[in-house]
Amino acid sequence: MKTNFKTRLLLTLLVSLSLSVQAQDDLSQISNTSKPRIMIIPFRKEGEDIRKIYEDDANRRVAIDKIREGFGARDFETVDFVEALEKALTEEAAFGSINQNDLLTKIVSLSGADIFVEVEVLQMMATPTGNAARIRLNAKDASTFNTYSTKVCESPKLNTTDSTKLIIRAISKSIEDTSVSPCLEDFLNRLQSRFVNIKTNGRPVRIIFSLSQNSDFDFSKEMQPENQPLAVVLNDWMKKNAYKNFSHLQGYTQLKVTFDEVRIPYNADDGQRFEPSEFAEKIRAYLSSRKFKVGLPTVSNGTIYFTFN
Helix, strand or coil, X not given: CHHHHHHHHHHHHHHHHHHHHHHHHHHHHHHCCCCCCEEEEXXXXXXXXHHHHHHHCHHHHHHHHHHHHHHHHCCCCXXXXXXXXXXXXXXXXXXXXXXXXXXXXXXXXXXXXXXXXXXXXXCCEXXXXXXXXXXXXXXXXXXCCCEEEEEEEECCCECCCCHHHHHHHHHECCCCCXXXXXXXXXXXXXXXXXXXXXXXXXEEEEEEEEECCCCCCCCCCEECCCCEEHHHHHHHHHHHHCHHHCEEEEEECCCEEEEEEEEECCECCCCXXXXXXXXXXXXXXXXXXXXXXXXXXXXXXXXXXXXXX
């Protein structure tokens, strides 16, 4: 009996050791995965002046700086928001006016970031057991503005009204220990997982085809040599040309065709980021080859719009 017990114990130890080695290999593969470049920016409401928000809100500046430090401690490359802002303001000023919505797009574009994270400092929570700071994080894709990950990090309830200390505790393990809090750690892990998934399976975009008022056909037009309606031909082309052939036709009518998700590659053949506008040009070239007259596509926040004339 003792021999059998020792044998079982030895087998259990060997299995545990094997699983431990496998887990270490998996972690090693994750740590070697390319990480995104990230820019931390202040959250703003529609039309608000993003520079004024940053300069006038000390709490938000503290949060942005500390979150950037935390990302850096996890070996994520970060981009300086202020530097990207100044570049964008210089370019926008050359056109004589600054539109705040266009400015955000310009900031993100000039930053070279893969992802930007909006930071919003919510109203402090006051309770009988202490005060707490809450910070909302929203990570978005730099090309499509699609959301990667969201999280609200809350500090422990402390007997203080010092908002700076409370903000730091929402992000860091303690005032002395500046390593990231479990909340920020979870946010980073989910962001990284989403980024790896998109690099592997492609970036999702929406594509919408519509008709101009002057169009003399609709999407039920029978195409040759396919003997299929135009909407079906567009669907077949999309499946063949989407990244890993992943596309989903949400639906179509005689006047509109909507793809709610089409995957495009994250990187082009030269290693540079493949933009939705590049896929739009590929579609336009195909439509031109079929003798269709289409205007220049509009690309906005992850959606590509085409209008048939």
